[in-house]
Every structure is written in C-alpha cells, then in structure tokens.
Amino acid sequence: MSEPLLEVRNLTKYFPVVKNRLFFSNRTAEVRAVDDISFTIHKGETFGLVGESGCGKTTTSRLILFLEKITGGTLLFEGKDISKMNPAEFDRYRASVQAVFQDPYSSLSPRMKVGNIIAEPIIVNNSAPRKEVSEKISALLALVGLRKDAHELYPHEFSGGQRQRIAIARALAPNPQLIVLDEPVSALDVSIRAQIMNLLHDIQKKMHTTFLLIAHDLAVVKHMSNRIGVMYLGKLVEIGESEELYSNPVHPYTQALLSAALPSHPDIPRKMIILPGEVPSPLNPPAGCRFHPRCFKAEGICSRQTPSLKEVSSGHLVACHFA
Amino acid sequence: MISNDNVLEVQDLKTHFYTSRGVVKAVDGVSFALKRGEALGLVGESGCGKSITCFSLIRLVPRPAGRIVGGKVLLEGEDLLTKNEKEMTKIRGKRITMILQDPMMSLNPVFTIGEQITETIRVHQKLGKMEIWEKVKEMLRLVRIPSPEVRMREYPHQMSGGMRQRISGAIALSCQPSVLIADEATTALDVTIQAQFLSLFKEIQEQANLSMIVVTHDFGIVARACDRVAVMYAGKIVENAETRELFNNPAHPYTIALLNSLPKMEMKVDTLYSIEGQPPELHALPPGCSFAPRCSHVMEICQREYPPQKEVAPGHFARCWLKG
Amino acid sequence: MEHILTALPWARRLTQVRQILRHVPVVSVLILLVFIVFGIFGNYFMPHEATKAHFGDVLTPPMWQEGGSAEYILGTDHLGRDILSRIIGGATISLEVGFIVIFFAGALGVVVALLSGYLGGRIDAVLMRITDMFLSMPFLMIAIVLAAVLGASTKNIIIVLVTLGWAGYARVLRGEVLRIKERDFVLLARVARCSKTRIMLRHIFPNIVNTLVVLGTLQLGQVIIAESSLSFLGLGVPPPAPAWGSMVGDGRDLIFSAWWVSFFPGMAILFVVMSTNLLGDWLRIRLDPKFRQL
Numbered sequence: 048m049s050e051p052l053l054e055v056r057n058l059t060k061y062f063p064v065v066k067n068r069l070f071f072s073n074r075t076a077e078v079r080a081v082d083d084i085s086f087t088i089h090k091g092e093t094f095g096l097v098g099e100s101g102c103g104k105t106t107t108s109r110l111i112l113f114l115e116k117i118t119g120g121t122l123l124f125e126g127k128d129i130s131k132m133n134p135a136e137f138d139r140y141r142a143s144v145q146a147v148f149q150d151p152y153s154s155l156s157p158r159m160k161v162g163n164i165i166a167e168p169i170i171v172n173n174s175a176p177r178k179e180v181s182e183k184i185s186a187l188l189a190l191v192g193l194r195k196d197a198h199e200l201y202p203h204e205f206s207g208g209q210r211q212r213i214a215i216a217r218a219l220a221p222n223p224q225l226i227v228l229d230e231p232v233s234a235l236d237v238s239i240r241a242q243i244m245n246l247l248h249d250i251q252k253k254m255h256t257t258f259l260l261i262a263h264d265l266a267v268v269k270h271m272s273n274r275i276g277v278m279y280l281g282k283l284v285e286i287g288e289s290e291e292l293y294s295n296p297v298h299p300y301t302q303a304l305l306s307a308a309l310p311s312h313p314d315i316p317r318k319m320i321i322l323p324g325e326v327p328s329p330l331n332p333p334a335g336c337r338f339h340p341r342c343f344k345a346e347g348i349c350s351r352q353t354p355s356l357k358e359v360s361s362g363h364l365v366a367c368h369f370a
Numbered sequence: 371m372i373s374n375d376n377v378l379e380v381q382d383l384k385t386h387f388y389t390s391r392g393v394v395k396a397v398d399g400v401s402f403a404l405k406r407g408e409a410l411g412l413v414g415e416s417g418c419g420k421s422i423t424c425f426s427l428i429r430l431v432p433r434p435a436g437r438i439v440g441g442k443v444l445l446e447g448e449d450l451l452t453k454n455e456k457e458m459t460k461i462r463g464k465r466i467t468m469i470l471q472d473p474m475m476s477l478n479p480v481f482t483i484g485e486q487i488t489e490t491i492r493v494h495q496k497l498g499k500m501e502i503w504e505k506v507k508e509m510l511r512l513v514r515i516p517s518p519e520v521r522m523r524e525y526p527h528q529m530s531g532g533m534r535q536r537i538s539g540a541i542a543l544s545c546q547p548s549v550l551i552a553d554e555a556t557t558a559l560d561v562t563i564q565a566q567f568l569s570l571f572k573e574i575q576e577q578a579n580l581s582m583i584v585v586t587h588d589f590g591i592v593a594r595a596c597d598r599v600a601v602m603y604a605g606k607i608v609e610n611a612e613t614r615e616l617f618n619n620p621a622h623p624y625t626i627a628l629l630n631s632l633p634k635m636e637m638k639v640d641t642l643y644s645i646e647g648q649p650p651e652l653h654a655l656p657p658g659c660s661f662a663p664r665c666s667h668v669m670e671i672c673q674r675e676y677p678p679q680k681e682v683a684p685g686h687f688a689r690c691w692l693k694g
Numbered sequence: 695m696e697h698i699l700t701a702l703p704w705a706r707r708l709t710q711v712r713q714i715l716r717h718v719p720v721v722s723v724l725i726l727l728v729f730i731v732f733g734i735f736g737n738y739f740m741p742h743e744a745t746k747a748h749f750g751d752v753l754t755p756p757m758w759q760e761g762g763s764a765e766y767i768l769g770t771d772h773l774g775r776d777i778l779s780r781i782i783g784g785a786t787i788s789l790e791v792g793f794i795v796i797f798f799a800g801a802l803g804v805v806v807a808l809l810s811g812y813l814g815g816r817i818d819a820v821l822m823r824i825t826d827m828f829l830s831m832p833f834l835m836i837a838i839v840l841a842a843v844l845g846a847s848t849k850n851i852i853i854v855l856v857t858l859g860w861a862g863y864a865r866v867l868r869g870e871v872l873r874i875k876e877r878d879f880v881l882l883a884r885v886a887r888c889s890k891t892r893i894m895l896r897h898i899f900p901n902i903v904n905t906l907v908v909l910g911t912l913q914l915g916q917v918i919i920a921e922s923s924l925s926f927l928g929l930g931v932p933p934p935a936p937a938w939g940s941m942v943g944d945g946r947d948l949i950f951s952a953w954w955v956s957f958f959p960g961m962a963i964l965f966v967v968m969s970t971n972l973l974g975d976w977l978r979i980r981l982d983p984k985f986r987q988l
Contacts (some may be wrong), residue, residue: 099560112885138887146885154878158900167896168886206648214882221886236415237587241631241644248641263561266590270633270642293635307565309590311634312617321569322562325530 052125052257053088053111053225059119060106064330078329080106082281083120085356088225093251093258095272095289097265097304101326102278104261108227111259112146142172145218149230151210155202155217162198165217174221187216190253191246208239215246219254229261244271265308269293274362277301280337281329283356287363297365300338336368344369376444377548377581378404378427378466383441385419385426392653396422396436398605401679404549407579409572411592411613414602415649420585423602424551427583428466429458446548464494467547471554473534476541477526483510484522487541494545509540514570532563539571546578553585568595589632593617601625604650604660606676611686621688623665659691667692719976722969729966733789736782741767744783745934748774753952769954771944777954780936781962787937788966791848791921795855796910802856803863804906808894810864811871822868828861834923841929851930855917863909870902904981912974915967922963938963 060081081103088094096104109115111122122129124140132140145168148154155164165184169175175183184198191212202210211231218226231247232240244267250256262268268275268289275292277285277300285298296302303320322341327333333340339349348368356364385397396419404410414420425431426438429450443450445466453461470476478486487506491497497505510518513536526534535555542550552571556564572595575582584596592599592613599616601609601624609622620626630643647664650656656663662672669691677691732739742748752774755762762769768777810821837854844850874880875898883893918938924930925939933940938959945956 099562114881114884141885141887144885146882148878148882150878154882156879156883156897156900158903159896167883167888171886171888171892208648217882217886236649237589237628238415238631238645238649241633241642242646244633245641245644265561266633266635269635270638290638304561305635307562308635309564309588310593311590311632311636313593313613314617315593315636319565319569321566325532325563326560 054123057120092273095268095275098278103281143224145223146227379444381442409582411596411599419605466549467542468551722972725969732785740779742776783936784938799859802860806864807867811868915970
C-alpha cells in the first residue's frame with residue numbers, strides 16, 4: 048500500500064441550530080452531522096464514502112475542502128497537521144484539494160466563458176505563469192475530451208455530460224493531488240455516466256490523482272473505489288477494501304445497505320434485509336450504537352455503549368459489538 | 371386485436387410539441403400492451419419520451435404546446451383519447467392513476483394526510499363519512515404507515531421522504547385503480563428506503579392483481595420489480611420483452627450498450643463500455659434510425675429508413691435492421 | 695433556404711433580433727426612445743426657448759382650438775412660454791434626474807446587497823436593519839424635510855431620491871445573492887481559493903445584473919413621478935427650469951380656464967412612466983428564468 052496522502056483524525060462537525068433574533072442569535076441545539084470519524088486516504092487511490100442522505104458524507108467532504116469550519120479533530124496532509132501549518136503550506140494544501148460536484152448545471156458560473164472558468168483556479172493560485180495559461184487550458188480541454196474552441200463558449204452551450212467534463216478540467220487545473228468527487232455521475236444520463244467514469248479512471252491513471260468519491264449508488268462506488276467507508280448518521284461503521292467489503296460485509300448496516308442495492312440482473316438472488324423505520328434525526332441521535340434501533344442484531348449493550356472501529360481482518364475495520 | 375387479459379393497450383400513440391424551434395416528436399408511434407397484474411418497466415434516458423407517454427395515457431399533456439396527434443389508448447377496451455374532459459376526470463384517479471417522483475409536488479402542504487386521501491375517495495366513491503374514515507385508515511395501514519389514527523392528522527412536511535411517497539401511493543391506490551403509473555417514484559429515495567418501497571409495492575401489486583407501469587431510468591428497478599420491459603429511445607420503443615429475456619438476450623444495440631455500460635457489483639472491470647455522443651435533440655432527429663449516429667453496428671440502410679418492429683423471439687420485439 | 699440562412703453568423707443574429715422584436719412592447723420602446731432623444735438633443739427640437747416668456751401670447755390654447763396658432767402647437771402658459779418646448783426641455787431634466795438616481799441608488803443597493811448577502815452574520819443583520827429603516831420612511835415627508843433643509847435644486851433632489859431609493863434594490867438583490875451564494879459554482883470558487891471580493895464581483899454580481907436591470911427600469915418610472923411630485927410641490931427643480939411636475943403645478947389654478955397648461959405635461963409623465971413600467975414588466979418576464987416560457 049502506498050503512503051498516506053490525507054489522514055482524517057477524529058473529525059467532528061456539529062451544526063448549531065440557531066434561533067435568529069433582531070441583532071443577535073442564540074444556539075438552541077446541535078446537529079451532529081459528523082461525529083468523531085477517522086480514516087486515511089492513500090496516494091493514488093480512490094476512497095469511496097457511501098451512505099444514505101444525512102449520514103454526513105457530504106459534510107465530511109466539505110470539511111476537507113474547508114467549506115465548513117471543523118468543530119473537532121484534525122486533518123493530516125502528507126503527514127502534516129493542517130492546523131499547525133504556516134500560511135504558505137496551508138495555501139498549498141488548499142490548492143492541492145479540488146472538487147467536482149453533482150449538478151453540472153449549478154457548478155459552472157453561467158456568465159463566465161469556459162476558458163475563464165478553467166483558468167480561474169490557475170490564476171488565483173498562481174499555479175502556472177500567465178503566459179502558459181492558455182496552453183494549459185487547451186491541454187486540459189484535450190484531456191477531458193472537449194473540442195479545442197470550447198474555451199470561448201458559455202456553459203449553457205453544452206450538454207450535462209460535457210459540462211461535467213468542463214468541471215473536471217477546472218478541478219484539474221491547479222494540479223491538485225486530491226479531488227473530491229461528490230456524486231460526480233448521479234445527475235447524468237445513464238448512457239453518459241460510463242463516459243465520465245471512464246474519463247475519471249483514465250485521468251487517475253495518467254496523473255496519479257487521488258480521489259475521494261462520495262456517492263449513494265453502490266455499484267458506482269464499487270466500480271470506482273479501491274477502498275470504501277460506510278457511514279451511518281455521522282459515524283463511520285465500516286471501512287475496507289472494496290472487494291472485501293462487498294463480498295464480506297460485517298456491519299449489519301452495511302449488510303442491509305448492500306442487500307437493498309438494486310440487482311444488475313433479475314436472476315441475481317439476494318437475501319433482502321428490509322430495515323424497519325427510517326434514519327433517526329441527527330439532532331438527537333440514539334445513545335450507544337446509532338444503528339441499534341433498526342438493527343436486527345441489537346442487544347442490550349448496543350444502546351449503552353458506542354462501538355469503536357475494530358480490525359476484523361487486515362485493513363477491514365468494523366464498528367459493531369458483534370464483529 | 372383486443373385480448374381479454376390486456377388491461378391497457380396503447381396503439382401507435384403520437385404526442386408532439388409545437389415549439390418555436392420546431393415540432394418536437396416526444397412520443398412518436400408508441401405501442402405496447404399491459405396485462406392484468408403485470409408490472410411493465412418503461413426505461414429510457416431523460417428526454418426519451420417516457421414521461422410524456424404516461425402523461426398522454428391520462429391525457430395530461432402540457433398544453434397548449436403539447437398535443438396528442440394520433441393513436442389509441444385502450445383502457446379495458448375503451449379508447450381514452452375519444453373521451454371528453456368530464457369523462458376523463460372520472461377515469462383519472464379512479465381507473466388509471468399516477469405517482470410522481472417528488473411527493474412534495476403531488477401532496478398539498480396545507481391539508482392533512484387524512485384530508486387528502488378522504489378527498490380522493492369522496493370524489494370517486496359514494497361512501498358515508500364513517501366508511502371513508504375507515505377506508506383512509508385501511509389505506510394507510512396498507513402502505514404500512516405506523517399508527518394511522520395519529521398520522522392522518524399530520525401534514526406532509528411532518529413526514530420523511532419515504533413516508534410521503536407511501537402516502538402518495540395510498541392516495542393512488544385508494545380507489546382500486548386498474549392501472550397504476552409510477553413515474554420515477556423511487557428515484558429521490560435512499561437505497562434502503564427504496565428497497566422498502568419496492569418490496570411493499572410488489573406485495574400490494576401481487577395481492578390486488580394490480581397492473582403497473584414503472585417509468586425509470588434505472589435497469590436495477592426493472593430487474594427487481596418488473597415482469598416486462600419496454601426500452602425507449604428518442605420517442606420510440608426500440609425493444610420490448612419479458613424482463614429475464616431482455617437481460618439475457620438483449621437485441622437492440624442501444625439496450626445492449628446500456629446494459630454493458632452499467633457498473634456491476636458482482637464483477638470488477640477496469641473500463642466500462644461507453645456509448646459515445648449524446649442522445650439526439652428531438653426537434654432535429656436524424657433521418658432513419660435515431661440511434662444510428664451512436665450505434666457501433668450502423669449500416670447504410672439505418673441512415674435512410676426507420677426499422678420496423680420485428681419479433682426476434684416469442685414475445686420479444688425489437689426495432690433494428692440487424693434483426694431483419 | 696432557412697437553414698442555409700441560419701448557418702451564417704450575421705443571418706443568425708438577424709433572426710435573433712427579429713425574434714426579440716416580435717415580443718418587445720414596441721409602443722413603450724418608441725415612447726421611451728422619443729423621451730431619451732428629447733432628453734439628450736432637446737435643444738434641436740424646441741420650436742422656442744423653453745424659459746422665454748412671450749407676454750403678448752399668454753395662455754394661447756393649442757393650435758387646433760379656437761384662438762390657437764401654429765406658432766405654439768400645444769399652446770402657452772401664464773407667462774406665454776411655449777408648452778411643447780417646455781415639455782421637451784422637461785424631458786432633459788427627468789432623464790437626467792432619473793438616470794443619475796438609478797445609477798447611484800442601484801450602485802449603493804448592489805454594494806449593500808453583496809456585502810449583506812454574501813458575508814452574512816452580523817454585517818447582514820446590521821445592514822438589513824438599516825435598509826428596513828430606510829424602507830419604512832414616509833417618502834414624501836422625508837423628501838419635504840430634506841428639500842427644505844438642503845434647499846430646492848436639481849442636485850438636492852437627486853440626493854433625496856438616492857437616499858430614499860437604494861434600500862429597495864438592497865432588499866431585493868440581497869435575496870438574489872443569498873440564492874446564488876448557495877449554488878455550487880460559488881462553493882467551487884471558494885475551493886479554488888478565490889477571494890471574497892473576487893467571488894462577489896466575478897461570480898455573484900454578473901448573476902444579479904438581470905434583476906438589477908429590471909429593478910432599474912421599473913424604478914425609472916417611480917423616480918420620474920417622485921421628481922414630478924416634488925417639483926409640483928415646489929420642492930424640486932427650481933423655476934424657471936421646465937420640470938414636468940412644476941409645469942403641472944403652474945396650471946393648477948388654471949385647470950378650468952386653460953386646461954392645456956397642466957394637461958400636456960401630465961400626459962408626458964403618464965406616457966413615460968407607463969412605458970417604463972411596461973418595459974420593466976416585459977424585461978422581468980424575459981430575463982427572469984422563473985418566468986421564462988418553454
């Protein structure tokens with residue numbers, strides 16, 4: 048296994064529930080969006096984070112992107128604690144982490160030309176001399192498979208798939224080491240998804256970029272990721288190599304999630320575990336293991352004690368009392 | 371030919387939109403049949419005409435741009451396209467009904483759940499107050515809403531997405547329709563909630579011998595919930611077969627390519643098969659087969675003439691010159 | 695033929711222009727064009743000097759009435775000044791006041807909206823309370839007080855109208871900023887480490903321009919009415935300058951004997967304001983994606 052690029056240690060994010068007054072506001076409660084999670088992303092790999100809406104996977108990615116303030120815990124980038132970085136190192140960190148979001152219709156400034164959209168991160172971060180910017184744009188357009196003259200057009204002149212290519216080109220522009228892919232294909236048409244997934248795969252091969260993939264489609268995550276973390280209600284419940292995790296899920300939630308995934312063929316037999324009820328509110332998460340009210344294995348201990356991640360086999364960690 | 375076990379028969383349905391950019395042939399000669407108790411999947415990408423097909427069935431095509439210009443929609447032998455609006459109002463919601471993707475759009479935020487189901491029942495059935503009340507409770511129990519007496523006094527915003535979608539289902543089912551259309555009904559739901567919803571509806575459908583049209587872009591939903599599939603591309607049904615047959619022996623290059631382009635959990639491949647290009651713009655369709663520009667088996671005839679429908683195996687139809 | 699034409703870039707542009715023309719409120723645009731041309735080049739169109747009194751021809755009726763003459767097409771006022779010339783001259787004043795007020799009020803409103811909407815928090819709370827304060831001021835009373843304190847002059851009327859006009863922009867545009875701020879491209883600009891200023895100017899501002907244009911057009915009418923009202927009350931543009939409002943005011947006591955003195959300037963106000971409102975509405979529907987047709 049290659050060396051770690053980003054280590055996430057005890058990362059926590061509580062959103063205050065705020066009541067607005069005329070000039071001031073006061074906190075009334077907290078939403079525990081991400082609660083004490085740790086994982087490591089290695090250089091050149093794709094790390095997938097799966098879970099259902101509200102599980103905290105997107106919040107995790109926003110903390111890594113510094114779009115939200117971290118409540119607790121820390122990030123180590125190439126072994127260095129980012130809270131102890133000097134401003135120059137911190138700037139370098141920010142430039143080496145870029146993102147591609149789900150909706151290609153919302154992620155490109157509608158009134159900027161494609162060339163300027165792609166050039167912006169280069170110019171803002173001074174990651175290439177000004178003279179070379181236009182060359183770099185042409186190279187990026189070619190890399191993502193768009194026509195040469197695309198840089199002088201506006202985003203609305205492109206289809207969804209092409210826009211996602213533009214978004215990828217922009218993310219690649221400042222030569223990042225890590226790209227956060229937040230649902231990169233789920234807004235696209237079925238026949239376009241494969242194009243974009245293949246493109247991302249080729250880019251990773253060519254540029255050795257590391258990906259953090261956030262997605263809810265289990266087949267997409269499985270296809271793209273080397274290792275996968277499963278989240279439930281702000282907690283990481285299982286981490287493992289993707290083959291291992293899919294063939295041998297240990298946590299009851301992972302088992303249920305995989306059994307709920309839609310089959311790719313009607314003949315594929317699958318033991319269905321239909322979970323009762325709905326995901327509880329992160330405002331007031333259940334005590335102990337957060338999954339215990341819906342779990343088919345739950346016993347007394349589960350409501351009293353929060354399980355921590357334990358290694359069940361090499362590189363396969365599970366947070367369950369029965370693992 | 372009207373056989374008795376076909377609840378719904380659609381023949382050569384054409385719905386066109388008249389826009390400033392030209393005529394958009396959103397639905398262009400669609401034919402299919404739905405047997406009693408069968409779940410038919412209508413699969414395709416966005417803009418292929420699958421939703422417009424469904425809106426045409428219940429005669430709710432957006433006006434004035436859209437118009438049904440031809441064909442027949444036979445519901446239990448009666449042609450819905452010849453009905454006037456008053457007659458349609460009686461049929462819609464009672465004999466043929468629809469669940470949409472976003473339950474927040476179809477539920478009225480200012481009425482309670484109970485009031486909304488009551489309304490549907492009251493419009494279509496002559497029942498006393500107590501009977502309706504009992505019926506509402508029964509419907510909520512049917513879609514597994516816990517403690518219906520409490521829940522029926524609540525408003526849509528007090529429920530989760532999965533529960534709202536089941537409420538939409540309860541409203542749709544409250545008049546025992548012959549045909550239920552589910553338009554991307556589970557797309558917005560989470561994986562486990564989607565599984566809940568699908569298994570619940572499969573059960574209800576089998577119990578009530580309900581016929582369903584499941585509109586989706588996801589072959590996984592077809593594989594799990596449908597008996598038969600119709601694949602749509604650019605306003606036409608290009609392939610129609612029983613689910614198992616379609617997955618085992620797909621005939622149309624578009625179907626084959628789509629199935630191959632899906633990532634699968636069961637096996638690992640490095641590169642997915644990908645269909646190049648974009649779905650065509652419906653107001654500027656190429657002559658001949660609309661898939662020809664993206665097809666890897668394209669022949670000279672494909673660019674001239676649209677292929678007729680052929681039966682490639684018993685009950686398995688495709689529109690492709692390769693199968694000539 | 696059609697598709698060959700549309701392949702040429704200039705022909706495509708031409709068809710686009712034609713398409714737009716088909717739906718533009720033509721009459722409104724014509725009236726406003728005349729208004730703007732008179733406003734800028736009024737001096738060349740005036741049959742007489744706007745402020746010159748002809749004491750021999752006091753209160754001449756319009757030319758088609760008995761006693762009227764072709765010399766004074768729309769008649770003269772109580773000092774014998776030519777009404778048509780004064781209306782043309784008044785266009786200059788209304789245009790000047792209108793555009794300057796819109797420019798400054800709009801600019802101030804945009805700045806407040808961007809700071810308040812994008813930065814949020816305490817800045818937002820303070821700026822919005824100030825905006826609320828300005829929005830709740832009784833317009834006419836404040837205008838009278840300010841005009842009385844500052845004295846009646848074109849400059850002061852502009853100051854008064856900007857002071858009372860910017861808050862409307864700030865309120866509406868802040869809403870737009872809040873909406874756009876949540877779009878992914880703004881988040882990605884932050885990921886790319888764009889500065890706050892850059893995000894506000896390059897990413898958010900271009901996306902509120904449409905709304906700004908609509909608001910400006912709609913406000914032009916209001917500003918003209920406000921300026922006319924103040925002039926009517928004698929608190930606006932001081933005499934003898936030919937402001938439409940003061941012209942209506944001049945004819946107030948003559949309304950039964952010489953209706954034309956206040957009628958024609960009143961009509962000028964009506965037509966111009968109505969045209970700006972119609973055009974503003976059309977722009978709103980046209981530029982606002984929420985109202986855009988299929």
